[in-house]
Amino acid sequence: xxxxxxxxxxxxxxxxxxxxxxxxxxxxxxxxxxxxxxxxxxxxxxxxxxxxxxxxxxxxxxxxxxxxxxxxxxxxxxxxxxxxxxxxxxxxxxxxxxxxxxxxxxxxxxxxxxxxxxxxxxxxxxxxxxxxxxxxxxxxxxxxxxxxxxxxxxxxxxxxxxxxxxxxxxxxxxxxxxxxxxxxxxxxxxxxxxxxxxxxxxxxxxxxxxxxxxxxxxxxxxxxxxxxxxxxxxxxxxxxxxxxxxxxxxxxxxxxxxxxxxxxxxxxxxxxxxxxxxxxxxxxxxxxxxxxxxxxxxxxxxxxxxxxxxxxxxxxxxxxxxxxxxxxxxxxxxxxxxxxxxxxxxxxxxxxxx
Amino acid sequence: xxxxxxxxxxxxxxxxxxxxxxxxxxxxxxxxxxxxxxxxxxxxxxxxxxxxxxxxxxxxxxxxxxxxxxxxxxxxxxxxxxxxxxxxxxxxxxxxxxxxxxxxxxxxxxxxxxxxxxxxxxxxxxxxxxxxxxxxxxxxxxxxxxxxxxxxxxxxxxxxxxxxxxxxxxxxxxxxxxxxxxxxxxxxxxxxxxxxxxxxxxxxxxxxxxxxxxxxxxxxxxxxxxxxxxxxxxxxxxxxxxxxxxxxxxxxxxxxxxxxxxxxxxxxxxxxxxxxxxxxxxxxxxxxxxxxxxxxxxxxxxxxxxxxxxxxxxxxxxxxxxxxxxxxxxxxxxxxxxxxxxxxxxxxxxxxxxxx
Numbered sequence: 001x002x003x004x005x006x007x008x009x010x011x012x013x014x015x016x017x018x019x020x021x022x023x024x025x026x027x028x029x030x031x032x033x034x035x036x037x038x039x040x041x042x043x044x045x046x047x048x049x050x051x052x053x054x055x056x057x058x059x060x061x062x063x064x065x066x067x068x069x070x071x072x073x074x075x076x077x078x079x080x081x082x083x084x085x086x087x088x089x090x091x092x093x094x095x096x097x098x099x100x101x102x103x104x105x106x107x108x109x110x111x112x113x114x115x116x117x118x119x120x121x122x123x124x125x126x127x128x129x130x131x132x133x134x135x136x137x138x139x140x141x142x143x144x145x146x147x148x149x150x151x152x153x154x155x156x157x158x159x160x161x162x163x164x165x166x167x168x169x170x171x172x173x174x175x176x177x178x179x180x181x182x183x184x185x186x187x188x189x190x191x192x193x194x195x196x197x198x199x200x201x202x203x204x205x206x207x208x209x210x211x212x213x214x215x216x217x218x219x220x221x222x223x224x225x226x227x228x229x230x231x232x233x234x235x236x237x238x239x240x241x242x243x244x245x246x247x248x249x250x251x252x253x254x255x256x257x258x259x260x261x262x263x264x265x266x267x268x269x270x271x272x273x274x275x276x277x278x279x280x281x282x283x284x285x286x287x288x289x290x291x292x293x294x295x296x297x298x299x300x301x302x303x304x305x306x307x308x309x310x311x312x313x314x315x316x317x318x319x320x321x322x323x324x325x326x327x328x329x330x331x332x333x334x335x336x337x338x339x340x341x342x343x344x345x346x347x348x349x350x351x352x353x354x
Numbered sequence: 355x356x357x358x359x360x361x362x363x364x365x366x367x368x369x370x371x372x373x374x375x376x377x378x379x380x381x382x383x384x385x386x387x388x389x390x391x392x393x394x395x396x397x398x399x400x401x402x403x404x405x406x407x408x409x410x411x412x413x414x415x416x417x418x419x420x421x422x423x424x425x426x427x428x429x430x431x432x433x434x435x436x437x438x439x440x441x442x443x444x445x446x447x448x449x450x451x452x453x454x455x456x457x458x459x460x461x462x463x464x465x466x467x468x469x470x471x472x473x474x475x476x477x478x479x480x481x482x483x484x485x486x487x488x489x490x491x492x493x494x495x496x497x498x499x500x501x502x503x504x505x506x507x508x509x510x511x512x513x514x515x516x517x518x519x520x521x522x523x524x525x526x527x528x529x530x531x532x533x534x535x536x537x538x539x540x541x542x543x544x545x546x547x548x549x550x551x552x553x554x555x556x557x558x559x560x561x562x563x564x565x566x567x568x569x570x571x572x573x574x575x576x577x578x579x580x581x582x583x584x585x586x587x588x589x590x591x592x593x594x595x596x597x598x599x600x601x602x603x604x605x606x607x608x609x610x611x612x613x614x615x616x617x618x619x620x621x622x623x624x625x626x627x628x629x630x631x632x633x634x635x636x637x638x639x640x641x642x643x644x645x646x647x648x649x650x651x652x653x654x655x656x657x658x659x660x661x662x663x664x665x666x667x668x669x670x671x672x673x674x675x676x677x678x679x680x681x682x683x684x685x686x687x688x689x690x691x692x693x694x695x696x697x698x699x700x701x702x703x704x705x706x707x708x709x710x
Contacts, residue, residue, distance in 0.1 A: 001505060058447050076482075124699065127699065127702070127706070128698070128699050128701075128702025128703055128706065129701050129702065129706050130478075130705055130706060131698060131699075131701060131702030131705065132702075133479070134481045134482050134483040134485075134698045134701050134702075135695060135698045135702055137482070137485070138691055138692075138694045138695035138698055139690040139695045139699075141694075141695070142688060142691040142692040145685075145687045145688035145691050145692075146692075147686055148687075148688075149681055149684045149685060149686040149688065152676075152678060152680060152684070153676065153681070169678070169680075189371055208358050282489070282641065298591065327570045329497075329501060331496075332500065332501070333491055333493075334493075334494045335489065335490070335492060335493030336490065336493035336494060336497065339486050339489040339490035339493060340490055340493075342486045343472070343486050343487060343490055346476050346479055346482065346483045346486065347472055347475040347476045347483065348475075
C-alpha cells in the first residue's frame with residue numbers, strides 16, 4: 001500500500017518537475033504527428049528532414065552549454081563564433097580546397113580564429129559582469145553589421161564567391177556544391193526502410209562533439225567552470241580562478257559556435273553571409289531551454305532533448321499546418337515558441353536562486 | 355586650481371564621450387558626403403518632428419530604474435493595429451488620427467500593464483527581458499495580421515489584404531486616409547524648408563508634460579524606485595506598482611509617437627516598421643548622451659539630431675569613400691548597434707566598479 005503511494009508521489013513529483021511550457025510543446029508536437037497521420041504528408045519524409053535538422057543544428061545548441069554552466073547565461077553573442085566559422089569556410093573556398101579535406105581545414109581555421117575571438121570576447125564580458133546577456137546581444141549585432149562591410153571589401157577573388165558584376169564583394173549566399181556540400185550527411189549514410197535514410201556521419205559528428213564536451217567537463221578546467229557557475233565563493237576557496245574559468249567557458253562556446261555553423265552549412269549546402277548569423281542565436285538559446293535547461297544550469301541531455309524536440313517541431317509543423325492554413329506559419333510559430341521559451345526562462349530564474 | 359579645472363574638463367569630456375565622438379563622426383560624414391546644406395537641414399527638421407516623440411517615450415522607464423525599454427515596440431504595434439482599422443473604416447484626416455491614437459492608447463495601457471508585470475518578475479534583467487518580449491510580441495503580431503485578419507477577424511478592405519484574402523500586404527498605404535493629417539494642418543515654409551508646426555508643438559507639449567510629471571509625487575516615486583528599490587520600499591512606496599505605471603506611460607507614449615511617425619511617413623511597412631523603431635529610438639537616445647540609468651529631454655533631442663544627420667548622409671558618404679552606397683548603409687546599421695553595445699558595456703562596467 002505504502003509502496004503504491006510512494007510510486008504515485010514519485011510520478012506526481014516528476015510531473016511537477018517538468019516545466020509547463022515544455023509539456024505544452026511536447027503535447028503540441030504529438031498532436032501534430034497525429035494530424036500528419038490523417039493528411040497526405042509522408043511521415044518518413046518528415047522523419048528524414050527531422051533527423052537531418054537535428055544533426056545540423058545540434059552543435060550550435062551545444063555552444064550554449066559552457067556559458068550557462070559558468071553562470072554567464074546563454075551565449076547571446078553566438079554570432080562571434082559564427083563569424084569565425086564563416087571565415088574558415090570562405091578561406092577554404094578561396095583556395096578551392098574541395099571535398100572532406102576542405103571541411104576539416106575549414107574547421108581548423110575556424111577554431112584558430114575563434115580562440116582569438118573568444119579570448120577578446122571573454123575579456124569584454126569580464127568587464128561587464130552582471131550585464132552579459134544584453135552586451136552579448138548587441139556586440140553580436142554590431143559584429144555582424146561590421147562584418148557585412150568586411151564581406152564587401154575583403155579581397156576574396158574566387159569568381160564563384162563574388163558578385164558577377166564588378167567582381168568585388170561576396171554574394172549573399174555561396175553554394176558549397178563541389179566543395180564540401182553534405183560531406184557529413186552522406187558519410188556512411190544508410191537506408192533504414194523505404195525512403196528513410198540515416199545521416200550517419202552527421203549524427204556521429206554531433207555525438208562526438210557531445211562526448212568531447214562531456215569529457216571536458218570531467219577535466220580540472222571543466223569542473224572549475226561548473227564550480228564557478230554554482231558558487232563563486234566556494235570555487236575561489238577551492239583554488240579555482242573564476243576569471244580563468246569563465247574565459248575558458250566563453251572561448252569554448254565561441255569555438256563550438258564556429259564548428260556549429262560549418263556543420264550547418266555543409267548540411268544546408270550554402271554559406272549564408274551578411275545578416276544571416278543574426279538568425280542563428282535565438283533558436284539555439286530556445287532549443288537548450290526547451291530541453292529543460294535554465295539560464296543557470298544545463299546538461300548535455302538538455303542539449304540533445306531540446307534540439308530533437310524543437311527541430312522536429314519546426315520540421316513537422318510546416319507541411320502539416322500548411323494543410324490547415326495558407327502561407328508559411330512556421331516562421332511565426334518559431335518566433336513565438338523560441339521567444340516565449342526564453343521569456344519563460346528569464347522570468348522564472350529568481351525563484352530558483354532562493 | 356588649474357588642476358581642478360583640468361580634471362573637471364576631463365570628467366565632462368569622459369561623461370559625454372558618446373555625443374562628442376558621434377558629433378565628430380557625423381561632422382566628418384557631412385563634409386565627405388557633400389550634401390546641399392539646405393536639403394540636409396530640411397531633412398533634419400523633418401526627422402526631428404517625426405521621431406522625437408518616440409525617443410521621449412523611453413525616458414520614464416530609465417528614470418524608474420528599468421533601463422532602456424526595448425518593449426516600446428509593443429506600443430508601436432498597437433498603433434499600427436489601430437491604423438489598419440482606421441484604414442478599413444475609412445476614417446480620414448484629423449479624426450482618423452485622433453481615433454487611432456485613442457484606440458492605440460487603450461490597447462497600450464493593457465500591453466504596458468502586461469509588460470510591467472513581466473518585467474517585475476525579471477528584476478535585474480529588465481532590458482534583455484523587454485527585448486525578448488518585443489520579439490515574442492512580434493510573433494503574436496504576425497500571427498494576428500498575417501493569419502487571423504481576414505479569416506478570424508473580419509476586414510472589409512480587400513485591396514490591402516494578400517491575394518488569398520487572409521493577411522495584410524507588406525505595405526499599407528495611408529495616402530488619402532491619415533497621410534500627413536497632422537503635418538499639413540500648419541506648415542511654415544522658410545527657404546524650401548518645411549516646418550510642420552503641429553507635431554513640433556505636440557513634442558514641446560510632451561517635454562513640458564514629462565518635466566511636470568517628474569516633479570509630482572508620482573515622479574518622485576519613479577526617481578526613488580530608480581535609485582534604490584529597497585530604500586523606496588521601506589519609504590512606503592509600492593515598488594512593483596510604480597514600475598508598472600512607468601512602463602504603461604512609456605508604452606502609451608510609444609503608441610502615440612508611432613501614429614505621429616507613420617502619418618509623416620505615409621505608408622506602414624506592415625511587418626517591419628515597429629522593429630526599426632525600437633532600435634533607432636534607443637540608439638538615438640544613447641547618442642544624445644543618455645545612459646541606462648540617466649536620460650533627459652535634451653539627450654533625446656540632441657540624439658535625434660545627431661543620429662539622423664548621420665543617417666541621412668551615411669549612404670552618400672559611403673559612396674564617396676568606397677564607391678559603394680551599400681557600405682554606408684551597413685555602416686549606419688553598425689553604428690546603431692555599436693552605440694547601444696557601447697552604452698550597455700559602459701553601464702555594466704560602471705555597475706561593476708561601483709560594487710567593488
